[in-house]
Amino acid sequence: DSGVTQTPKHLITATGQRVTLRCSPRSGDLSVYWYQQSLDQGLQFLIQYYNGEERAKGNILERFSAQQFPDLHSELNLSSLELGDSALYFCASRAGLAGSSDTQYFGPGTRLTVL
Amino acid sequence: AQSVTQLGSHVSVSEGALVLLRCNYSSSVPPYLFWYVQYPNQGLQLLLKYTSAATLVKGINGFEAEFKKSETSFHLTKPSAHMRDAAEYFCAVSPMNRDDKIIFGKGTRLHILP
Numbered sequence: 001d002s003g004v005t006q007t008p009k010h011l012i013t014a015t016g017q018r019v020t021l022r023c024s025p026r027s028g029d030l031s032v033y034w035y036q037q038s039l040d041q042g043l044q045f046l047i048q049y050y051n052g053e054e055r056a057k058g059n060i061l062e063r064f065s066a067q068q069f070p071d072l073h074s075e076l077n078l079s080s081l082e083l084g085d086s087a088l089y090f091c092a093s094r095a096g097l098a099g100s101s102d103t104q105y106f107g108p109g110t111r112l113t114v115l
Numbered sequence: 116a117q118s119v120t121q122l123g124s125h126v127s128v129s130e131g132a133l134v135l136l137r138c139n140y141s142s143s144v145p146p147y148l149f150w151y152v153q154y155p156n157q158g159l160q161l162l163l164k165y166t167s168a169a170t171l172v173k174g175i176n177g178f179e180a181e182f183k184k185s186e187t188s189f190h191l192t193k194p195s196a197h198m199r200d201a202a203e204y205f206c207a208v209s210p211m212n213r214d215d216k217i218i219f220g221k222g223t224r225l226h227i228l229p
Contacts, residue, residue: 002158043159043205043219090158104217106151106158 003027004093004107012113018079021110025072025093031055032074033094033104034066038087049074081114088112117142117208119220127226134178134193136223138206141187148189149207149217150180159205165189167211176200201227 003026013019025032034046036059045058049068060066063081068074078085088111092104122137140146148165163174170182180191189206203224209217 002160004158042221045217092159103161103164106160108156108158 002105002107004091004105006089006091006107006110008110009108010111010113012115013081014115015081015083017081017114018077019081019112021076021078021089021091021112023074023076023091023093023107025074025091026105029093029095029105030072031094032068032072033092034060034074034076035090035092035106036087037090037109038084041087043090046076078112083114086112086114117146117210117218119206119208119218121204121206121220121223123223124221125224125226127228128196129228130198131195134191134196134200134225136191136204136206136225138180138189138191138220139187140189140206140208142208142210145211147209147211147217148180148182149205149209150174150178150189150191151205151207151219152176153203153205153222155202162191162204196225196227198227198229201225 005024007022030051033048037043046060047066048056052068063079066076088109090109091107094104118141120139150162151159153159162178163172165172165182173179178193203222205222206220207217
């Protein structure tokens with residue numbers, strides 16, 4: 001158990017809909033990362049937050065957005081869903097910023113299926 | 116820019132045999148290198164991490180990896196495979212001191228034959 005929790009575990013929805021994925025980082029961790037894992041694209045970094053502020057952006061679509069709240073939990077919002085958005089979405093947390101010796105700890109993921 | 120190539124999307128070894136998972140990287144700056152493992156229906160778990168302190172890195176579960184700058188490789192090995200090692204393994208790279216820019220390989224699924 002990494003200490004990172006993600007809800008829900010599974011999500012099935014239809015094209016055009018909007019969903020919200022939730023992540024609670026390990027106690028005390030300030031950084032949260034979101035990743036998408038799909039069969040064709042592999043594991044891709046989407047976005048990072050540190051203490052409530054966006055720090056880095058990867059291959060995140062404009063239809064996707066995220067935020068980190070004062071209690072440090074984070075939400076990833078996916079809208080106008082397409083079939084190709086079906087994937088595993090992982091959240092990871094770490095204590096500090098890049099360059100420190102600490103490690104990213106991954107949650108168990110949310111499996112999104114778009115029908 | 117950084118990239119990672121994992122040779123072989125599937126590798127099968129017999130229980131008790133040597134495990135060798137290959138990873139080559141490309142990086143324009145000194146890299147951090149990682150190996151992660153993903154067991155079925157679970158998230159990624161860090162096996163080991165190279166941060167320039169030592170070229171031979173020992174990780175959890177008996178795995179180790181050697182950083183070879185001349186070969187731009189970071190292959191993962193384990194002397195004797197166990198059934199519980201069956202999982203997917205990801206090699207990853209990031210610029211040193213910027214592991215918010217971590218780039219993952221496509222993964223190698225390790226099968227253990229009884």
